[in-house]
Amino acid sequence: NAGVTQTPKFQVLKTGQSMTLQCAQDMNHNSMYWYRQDPGMGLRLIYYSASEGTTDKGEVPNGYNVSRLNKREFSLRLESAAPSQTSVYFCASSEMGGNQPQHFGDGTRLSIL
Amino acid sequence: GIQVEQSPPDLILQEGANSTLRCNFSDSVNNLQWFHQNPWGQLINLFYIPSGTKQNGRLSATTVATERYSLLYISSSQTTDSGVYFCAADTRSSNTGKLIFGQGTTLQVKP
Numbered sequence: 770n771a772g773v774t775q776t777p778k779f780q781v782l783k784t785g786q787s788m789t790l791q792c793a794q795d796m797n798h799n800s801m802y803w804y805r806q807d808p809g810m811g812l813r814l815i816y817y818s819a820s821e822g823t824t825d826k827g828e829v830p831n832g833y834n835v836s837r838l839n840k841r842e843f844s845l846r847l848e849s850a851a852p853s854q855t856s857v858y859f860c861a862s863s864e865m866g867g868n869q870p871q872h873f874g875d876g877t878r879l880s881i882l
Numbered sequence: 883g884i885q886v887e888q889s890p891p892d893l894i895l896q897e898g899a900n901s902t903l904r905c906n907f908s909d910s911v912n913n914l915q916w917f918h919q920n921p922w923g924q925l926i927n928l929f930y931i932p933s934g935t936k937q938n939g940r941l942s943a944t945t946v947a948t949e950r951y952s953l954l955y956i957s958s959s960q961t962t963d964s965g966v967y968f969c970a971a972d973t974r975s976s977n978t979g980k981l982i983f984g985q986g987t988t989l990q991v992k993p
Contacts (some may be wrong), residue, residue: 790898800979802979802980802981804930809990810986811886811968811970811981811983811984811985811986812968812970812981813983814923814982816982817978817979817980819889819978824980828982857923859925863979868912868913868932869913869930869979870927870930871915871917871927871981872925872927873917873925873926873927875923875924876923876924876925877955
């Protein structure tokens with residue numbers, strides 16, 4: 770039982786390049802989330818998907834797009850990467866609704882030069 | 883939106899000591915969670931605790947929703963407890979799981 774799996778674990782991009790971060794969960798959870806963590810800070814929500822077929826913006830959605838491909842998978846895309854998007858990106862999942870614990874993947878460390 | 887504040891920001895303990903971490907939030911919540919981020923960056927869910935008290939081994943948590951705070955207790959600390967502890971909350975009116983995180987408490991346990 771892998772839980773939440775994120776790929777890749779590390780990536781270096783040049784400014785202006787595009788990139789898709791992948792996330793998959795095997796816990797049959799309905800809700801999925803993308804967060805970013807900047808040095809010395811807590812996590813901030815980028816986008817979330819309450820259930821398959823739905824997505825909504827979080828605190829910091831600018832510069833990102835998401836796709837809920839199916840119940841298991843939720844991807845995050847940077848269309849034109851900027852240095853300000855250098856961060857560690859975490860994907861999380863939970864059972865349906867807000868009143869459930871969230872479980873996190875190991876993160877993707879993304880550097881944009 | 884809801885504000886989440888944690889204290890203290892940093893804490894250094896000798897192995898075997900006890901500690902209390904505090905989380906204050908500015909609005910009514912229906913979702914309050916505590917996480918541990920280990921030195922390798924992994925985030926582990928410790929407690930889902932919108933109200934009441936829970937215990938898991940040497941760790942316990944209490945949330946007093948009416949007074950808008952939560953406490954995380956660590957007893958008989960071990961070096962493996964080192965890392966950053968985050969609390970995160972979602973407001974009662976939201977109920978979406980859109981967690982707002984505090985800035986964290988960095989704990990160092992010395993042998």
